[in-house]
Amino acid sequence: MARDGVLLAAIDVAKTFAAQGGADATVALAGVSLEVRAGEFVAIVGPSGSGKSTLLYCLSGLESPTSGRVEISGTDITALSARGVASLRRERVGFVFQSYNLIPSLTVRENVALPARLSRRPLDGATVDATLGRVGLGGFAGAYPGTLSGGQQQRVAIARVLASAPDLVFADEPTGALDTAAGAVVLDLLREAAGDGRAVVMVTHDLEAAARADRVLVIRDGALHRELARPTPREIFEAVERSATGPVA
Amino acid sequence: MVGSARIWLGSFIVVAIAAFAATVPAALTETGLRDGTLVGLALVAIAGTVTVLSGVATVVVVGTVMRLTVALRRRSYALWQTVGVSPARVRSIVVAQLLVVAVVGAVLGSAVGALVVPGAVESALQGSNGVDTLSIVVSPIGAAVAAAVVVVVALLAGDGAARRAARTSPLEVLRASPAARRARWWPRWVLAALLLAVVVQMLSGLAGSAAAGSGAAAILIGPLLVAVVAVLGPVVFPRVMRQWTALVPAAASASWYVARANTLYAVDRSSTVVASLLVAVAVPGTFAAGQGTLAGALAILAGTDDPGADTGGTTLLVLGGPVLLAAAGAAAATVMSSGARAREGALLSAAGAPPGFGVATALWEAVIQLGTAALLAVAVVAVTVGAESLVLSTVAPGTAPDFAVGTVVTVFALSSVGILLATLVPTLATRNQVIPRALSGE
Numbered sequence: 001m002a003r004d005g006v007l008l009a010a011i012d013v014a015k016t017f018a019a020q021g022g023a024d025a026t027v028a029l030a031g032v033s034l035e036v037r038a039g040e041f042v043a044i045v046g047p048s049g050s051g052k053s054t055l056l057y058c059l060s061g062l063e064s065p066t067s068g069r070v071e072i073s074g075t076d077i078t079a080l081s082a083r084g085v086a087s088l089r090r091e092r093v094g095f096v097f098q099s100y101n102l103i104p105s106l107t108v109r110e111n112v113a114l115p116a117r118l119s120r121r122p123l124d125g126a127t128v129d130a131t132l133g134r135v136g137l138g139g140f141a142g143a144y145p146g147t148l149s150g151g152q153q154q155r156v157a158i159a160r161v162l163a164s165a166p167d168l169v170f171a172d173e174p175t176g177a178l179d180t181a182a183g184a185v186v187l188d189l190l191r192e193a194a195g196d197g198r199a200v201v202m203v204t205h206d207l208e209a210a211a212r213a214d215r216v217l218v219i220r221d222g223a224l225h226r227e228l229a230r231p232t233p234r235e236i237f238e239a240v241e242r243s244a245t246g247p248v249a
Numbered sequence: 250m251v252g253s254a255r256i257w258l259g260s261f262i263v264v265a266i267a268a269f270a271a272t273v274p275a276a277l278t279e280t281g282l283r284d285g286t287l288v289g290l291a292l293v294a295i296a297g298t299v300t301v302l303s304g305v306a307t308v309v310v311v312g313t314v315m316r317l318t319v320a321l322r323r324r325s326y327a328l329w330q331t332v333g334v335s336p337a338r339v340r341s342i343v344v345a346q347l348l349v350v351a352v353v354g355a356v357l358g359s360a361v362g363a364l365v366v367p368g369a370v371e372s373a374l375q376g377s378n379g380v381d382t383l384s385i386v387v388s389p390i391g392a393a394v395a396a397a398v399v400v401v402v403a404l405l406a407g408d409g410a411a412r413r414a415a416r417t418s419p420l421e422v423l424r425a426s427p428a429a430r431r432a433r434w435w436p437r438w439v440l441a442a443l444l445l446a447v448v449v450q451m452l453s454g455l456a457g458s459a460a461a462g463s464g465a466a467a468i469l470i471g472p473l474l475v476a477v478v479a480v481l482g483p484v485v486f487p488r489v490m491r492q493w494t495a496l497v498p499a500a501a502s503a504s505w506y507v508a509r510a511n512t513l514y515a516v517d518r519s520s521t522v523v524a525s526l527l528v529a530v531a532v533p534g535t536f537a538a539g540q541g542t543l544a545g546a547l548a549i550l551a552g553t554d555d556p557g558a559d560t561g562g563t564t565l566l567v568l569g570g571p572v573l574l575a576a577a578g579a580a581a582a583t584v585m586s587s588g589a590r591a592r593e594g595a596l597l598s599a600a601g602a603p604p605g606f607g608v609a610t611a612l613w614e615a616v617i618q619l620g621t622a623a624l625l626a627v628a629v630v631a632v633t634v635g636a637e638s639l640v641l642s643t644v645a646p647g648t649a650p651d652f653a654v655g656t657v658v659t660v661f662a663l664s665s666v667g668i669l670l671a672t673l674v675p676t677l678a679t680r681n682q683v684i685p686r687a688l689s690g691e
Binding site: 053057062063082083086087089090091093095097099101102103104105106110114115117118119120144160 | 507606
């Protein structure tokens with residue numbers, strides 16, 4: 001692990017999308033720096049187009065920043081080859097997406113065991129079944145994702161993360177497509193995933209969901225504006241509102 | 250947009266090639282009937298063989314590609330239903346789209362055929378006894394009939410697929426549920442039974458006609474058996490794929506494991522490729538095997554050692570169109586499905602798959618389809634020549650089956666190269682895709 005339990009560090013990360021079809025180049029991130037420590041559940045909030053999803057993709061190695069550095073467990077992922085980034089993602093990072101992104105041709109059990117299979121680490125059936133039991137899907141191991149509800153598919157995605165026990169879990173609007181009850185279950189599971197020296201970074205526009213986190217980072221126009229510790233939904237709302245006019249923190 | 254264009258272009262090209270190939274029997278028939286002499290009738294006889302082979306290829310390849318076209322666009326049709334378009338309207342819109350593609354493709358293909366085929370056929374017939382003196386013609390009416398037949402085949406197949414697409418629950422499609430099998434099965438079983446009855450009838454008459462020095466049915470029995478297997482493809486292909494691929498341990502390779510799951514899950518697209526490959530390999534294979542076995546029997550009956558040589562030009566004339574169509578169908582189906590594979594590759598990358606994993610998975614999928622088609626082709630060739638040699642032995646004892654190994658291996662090797670290229674090129678083009686954008690770009 002890196003210094004002082006820091007699992008994730010972003011140093012002056014910037015991302016600019018090239019001009020396309022007559023439109024000007026877009027600055028999505030304008031030099032973001034942050035740290036996430038082991039055991040933390042961190043939420044990133046901000047209005048649509050603020051750059052929060054781009055930040056998550058840059059932090060997780062799914063997208064390359066234009067400049068700056070991202071370190072996961074002390075490893076600078078911006079200096080790694082594509083194969084190195086993939087290997088690090090496989091070994092240390094888990095993802096939960098808004099649209100679940102399960103492999104439709106694999107059963108629930110096969111989806112949960114997939115990261116281990118890709119890493120050539122043996123994952124016995126009992127472990128997979130126990131993980132499915134933890135997310136309340138013990139009876140769905142042989143089902144295909146397309147036959148499950150949205151909430152169930154999201155729980156499969158979380159079971160996939162829990163089974164491979166990565167250092168860092170990135171969640172992109174994990175409750176965005178779910179009703180309140182299903183969303184609450186997903187947030188409880190993410191909270192659980194942040195235990196045992198691991199951490200969760202979640203992007204969300206749902207202020208109630210963000211209020212479940214240990215820390216909330218408010219982003220606007222590609223820059224971090226505020227950082228709140230265990231805030232209420234009201235406090236997050238006011239911070240987002242103020243960020244529209246206030247100076248960068 | 251690019252994905253839709255790829256799908257429509259693929260079906261357009263297949264229809265155009267089918268219409269082009271259909272002008273060959275049209276030209277032979279028209280020229281033979283106009284001539285009216287014995288030489289002309291000989292040409293009509295050749296046209297009959299070409300018509301059977303082209304018919305098998307057209308029904309199998311155009312039919313499966315049209316069904317794949319609708320299957321790959323099921324998500325769009327489901328989205329239409331979610332904004333209030335009725336199932337009946339969806340069906341009529343789908344059929345109208347297919348009609349436009351089929352008519353434009355068929356007109357273009359038959360027009361090119363009308364220009365190119367007469368000269369090509371005359372070249373192919375050079376050196377063939379008598380018929381090489383005829384001037385080959387194809388009139389606008391002949392070309393129009395060829396185009397119309399292809400359009401009808403395309404619409405019959407497309408309408409069934411459109412009906413199923415319209416009946417499927419939009420939510421089921423949008424959730425990417427496993428494809429429900431709602432096709433009507435009885436027409437397939439009836440057609441397969443009818444084709445089998447024809448095969449049995451031809452086999453029963455084979456010994457007598459061989460004894461009389463003919464036995465031309467021997468070269469058509471195999472292609473008709475290919476049609477039987479292709480007609481029952483949705484039942485046969487997944488079972489054969491599942492059985493033989495189970496021989497490879499799942500732990501051997503993660504990319505193989507995922508490819509096998511994809512191939513068995515996306516059975517619409519894998520069956521389309523297998524059907525076309527089966528026609529591409531087994532039609533020339535059974536044709537050559539039947540020809541060789543019959544030639545052996547006729548040589549025994551004539552008391553000579555030389556089974557006689559076939560002119561390559563006639564074989565090219567008979568097989569060229571169907572093989573070209575089948576190979577194009579397999580390649581087109583592979584390219585048409587590449588959009589779906591790109592998204593699957595992004596999903597795997599998001600799950601931590603290393604670079605190149607998507608390419609390896611796509612190649613394994615191609616290997617599974619090629620292996621399945623090869624197994625079925627070998628089985629059909631073996632059954633064909635086994636049955637023919639048994640029947641012919643009753644009048645020509647000692648008739649040995651000719652398995653036409655050279656033809657089967659050559660056509661399979663060429664088809665493999667084509668399929669692997671059709672798999673690799675679009676897959677490599679998406680190799681450096683940015684994962685979040687690939688996942689959001691449905």
